Amino acid sequence: MTQLQENTRSQIEVEAKDLPLYCPMPDMVKWNAHPRVVIPVGNTGEALCPYCGTKYILKGGPVGHGH
Template sequence: MSTTHTQDTQAAVMVGEKDLAGPGAVFCPNPKMTLWNAHPKVFIDVGTTGEGKCPYCGTVYRLEGGARHGH
Protein backbone atom coordinates (compact mmCIF):
# COMPACT_ATOMS: atom_id res chain seq x y z
CA MET A 1 0.00 0.00 0.00
CA SER A 2 1.16 3.49 -0.78
CA THR A 3 -0.45 6.90 -0.50
CA THR A 4 -0.81 9.54 -3.22
CA HIS A 5 -2.62 12.86 -3.21
CA THR A 6 -5.48 13.67 -5.56
CA GLN A 7 -6.20 17.09 -7.07
CA ASP A 8 -8.46 18.00 -4.15
CA THR A 9 -5.55 17.14 -1.77
CA GLN A 10 -7.34 14.11 -0.32
CA ALA A 11 -4.97 11.21 0.18
CA ALA A 12 -5.58 8.10 -1.90
CA VAL A 13 -4.25 4.73 -0.82
CA MET A 14 -2.86 2.75 -3.74
CA VAL A 15 -3.45 -0.98 -3.34
CA GLY A 16 -2.08 -3.91 -5.31
CA GLU A 17 -3.29 -7.46 -5.86
CA LYS A 18 -1.53 -8.60 -2.67
CA ASP A 19 -3.56 -6.10 -0.60
CA LEU A 20 -6.95 -7.44 -1.67
CA ALA A 21 -9.00 -9.16 1.03
CA GLY A 22 -11.14 -11.21 -1.32
CA PRO A 23 -12.28 -10.83 -4.90
CA GLY A 24 -11.55 -7.17 -5.61
CA ALA A 25 -12.07 -5.86 -2.07
CA VAL A 26 -9.96 -4.05 0.51
CA PHE A 27 -10.94 -3.30 4.07
CA CYS A 28 -10.88 -0.07 6.03
CA PRO A 29 -9.46 0.82 8.45
CA ASN A 30 -6.34 -0.59 6.84
CA PRO A 31 -3.44 -2.06 8.85
CA LYS A 32 -1.37 1.14 8.53
CA MET A 33 -4.01 3.33 10.22
CA THR A 34 -3.54 4.21 13.87
CA LEU A 35 -5.82 2.64 16.46
CA TRP A 36 -7.15 5.93 17.86
CA ASN A 37 -8.98 6.80 14.62
CA ALA A 38 -10.37 3.32 13.96
CA HIS A 39 -13.97 2.75 12.91
CA PRO A 40 -15.98 -0.42 12.24
CA LYS A 41 -14.35 -2.61 9.57
CA VAL A 42 -15.92 -2.24 6.14
CA PHE A 43 -15.07 -3.96 2.87
CA ILE A 44 -14.72 -1.67 -0.14
CA ASP A 45 -14.99 -2.90 -3.74
CA VAL A 46 -12.08 -1.61 -5.79
CA GLY A 47 -12.08 -4.40 -8.37
CA THR A 48 -15.10 -3.22 -10.33
CA THR A 49 -14.19 0.40 -11.01
CA GLY A 50 -10.57 0.54 -9.82
CA GLU A 51 -11.45 2.86 -6.92
CA GLY A 52 -13.56 2.91 -3.78
CA LYS A 53 -14.19 5.29 -0.88
CA CYS A 54 -14.71 4.46 2.78
CA PRO A 55 -18.14 5.63 3.99
CA TYR A 56 -16.77 6.28 7.51
CA CYS A 57 -13.50 8.17 7.08
CA GLY A 58 -13.54 9.08 3.39
CA THR A 59 -10.25 7.35 2.57
CA VAL A 60 -10.04 6.66 -1.16
CA TYR A 61 -8.54 3.33 -2.24
CA ARG A 62 -7.22 2.92 -5.80
CA LEU A 63 -6.25 -0.36 -7.41
CA GLU A 64 -2.87 -0.15 -9.10
CA GLY A 65 -3.44 -0.83 -12.76
CA GLY A 66 -7.13 0.12 -12.61
CA ALA A 67 -10.25 -2.03 -12.62
CA ARG A 68 -10.18 -5.81 -12.82
CA HIS A 69 -13.05 -6.51 -15.22
CA GLY A 70 -14.22 -10.09 -15.23
CA HIS A 71 -12.90 -10.93 -11.74
Protein backbone atom coordinates in the same frame (compact mmCIF):
# COMPACT_ATOMS: atom_id res chain seq x y z
CA MET B 1 8.02 -5.07 13.70
CA THR B 2 6.09 -2.92 11.23
CA GLN B 3 5.42 0.70 12.17
CA LEU B 4 1.68 1.44 12.27
CA GLN B 5 0.48 4.42 10.24
CA GLU B 6 -1.93 7.12 11.41
CA ASN B 7 -5.16 7.33 9.41
CA THR B 8 -4.30 10.71 7.88
CA ARG B 9 -3.91 9.97 4.17
CA SER B 10 -6.87 10.96 1.99
CA GLN B 11 -5.81 8.80 -0.97
CA ILE B 12 -4.13 5.39 -0.94
CA GLU B 13 -2.92 3.32 -3.89
CA VAL B 14 -3.35 -0.43 -3.42
CA GLU B 15 -2.43 -3.48 -5.48
CA ALA B 16 -4.39 -6.60 -6.46
CA LYS B 17 -2.49 -8.52 -3.76
CA ASP B 18 -4.24 -6.29 -1.15
CA LEU B 19 -7.70 -7.58 -2.18
CA PRO B 20 -10.09 -8.07 -0.55
CA LEU B 21 -9.53 -4.55 0.76
CA TYR B 22 -10.66 -3.32 4.16
CA CYS B 23 -10.57 0.10 5.80
CA PRO B 24 -8.82 0.66 8.09
CA MET B 25 -5.97 -1.28 6.54
CA PRO B 26 -3.90 -3.69 8.70
CA ASP B 27 -0.97 -1.26 8.98
CA MET B 28 -3.12 1.59 10.34
CA VAL B 29 -3.53 2.58 13.98
CA LYS B 30 -6.92 1.29 15.13
CA TRP B 31 -7.52 2.93 18.50
CA ASN B 32 -9.23 5.93 16.90
CA ALA B 33 -10.47 4.25 13.72
CA HIS B 34 -13.98 3.47 12.55
CA PRO B 35 -15.42 -0.05 12.26
CA ARG B 36 -13.75 -2.30 9.69
CA VAL B 37 -15.51 -2.14 6.33
CA VAL B 38 -14.94 -3.86 2.96
CA ILE B 39 -13.94 -1.46 0.16
CA PRO B 40 -15.11 -2.72 -3.29
CA VAL B 41 -12.17 -1.26 -5.21
CA GLY B 42 -11.81 -4.24 -7.57
CA ASN B 43 -15.01 -3.45 -9.48
CA THR B 44 -14.22 0.07 -10.70
CA GLY B 45 -10.56 0.58 -9.84
CA GLU B 46 -11.34 3.12 -7.13
CA ALA B 47 -13.69 3.50 -4.18
CA LEU B 48 -14.29 5.68 -1.13
CA CYS B 49 -14.53 4.52 2.45
CA PRO B 50 -18.05 5.40 3.65
CA TYR B 51 -16.74 6.22 7.15
CA CYS B 52 -13.57 8.26 6.71
CA GLY B 53 -13.75 9.23 3.03
CA THR B 54 -10.32 7.80 2.19
CA LYS B 55 -10.10 7.20 -1.56
CA TYR B 56 -8.56 3.87 -2.53
CA ILE B 57 -7.14 3.51 -6.04
CA LEU B 58 -6.27 0.10 -7.46
CA LYS B 59 -3.01 0.17 -9.42
CA GLY B 60 -3.68 -1.25 -12.87
CA GLY B 61 -7.42 -0.49 -12.76
CA PRO B 62 -10.40 -2.79 -12.21
CA VAL B 63 -9.89 -6.52 -11.76
CA GLY B 64 -11.21 -8.52 -14.72
CA HIS B 65 -13.42 -11.53 -14.17
CA GLY B 66 -12.83 -14.56 -16.39
CA HIS B 67 -15.84 -16.74 -17.28
